[in-house]
Amino acid sequence: MIGTNISKIRKQRGLTLSELAEKSKISKSYLSNLERNLNDNPSIQVVEKLAEVLNTDLATLLQTEGEILVSDKEWLDFVNELKAIGLERYNLDEYKIVFEFIRWKNSEKEKGPKARENE
Incomplete structure (x- = not known):
């Protein structure tokens, strides 16, 4: 799920949830819900902003569980x-x-x- 991918990449980049929220201008509570897969349908604008801040592409964020996530x-x-x-x-x-x-x-x-x- 997208939340798991966001969390993994954020940690790979050495960012805290608060830092990601600040840099992306997305609320910390919303990001927390995304990472815990409580909200699994973010807008494309949110996904694009996260991809930009995490310095990755949309495909990486949208990968499903069966795919290998490689930074x-x-x-x-x-x-x-x-x-x-x-x-x-x-x-x-x-x-x-x-x-x-x-x-x-x-x-x-x-x-x-x-x-x-x-x-």
């Missing part, structure tokens, strides 16, 4: 780390190898240790 900084750090180990944008084959490994690793986790023993 812009975390994504940038990840991309910089890939570049540091030699992966460049023009060499997509190397990215594909990394992603294939991640998929394989995740499928192994899902199988569990007993399934792997039987292989």
Whole structure:
């Protein structure tokens, strides 16, 4: 829900609820209700203002539970780390190898240790 996303991003940014209220000019009580998912239908103007103050985009605030919430900084750090180990944008084959490994690793986790023993 949007409230959970607001809370997570606010904390990632090191802001208190009072600071977010002050910067966004949205009442602290309204923000508190949003974060506790007591109000799950804020206006688009409120969401846009929060996205601006939290330095994120609307899509990030509106993500649903099943989606992974990754901050812009975390994504940038990840991309910089890939570049540091030699992966460049023009060499997509190397990215594909990394992603294939991640998929394989995740499928192994899902199988569990007993399934792997039987292989």
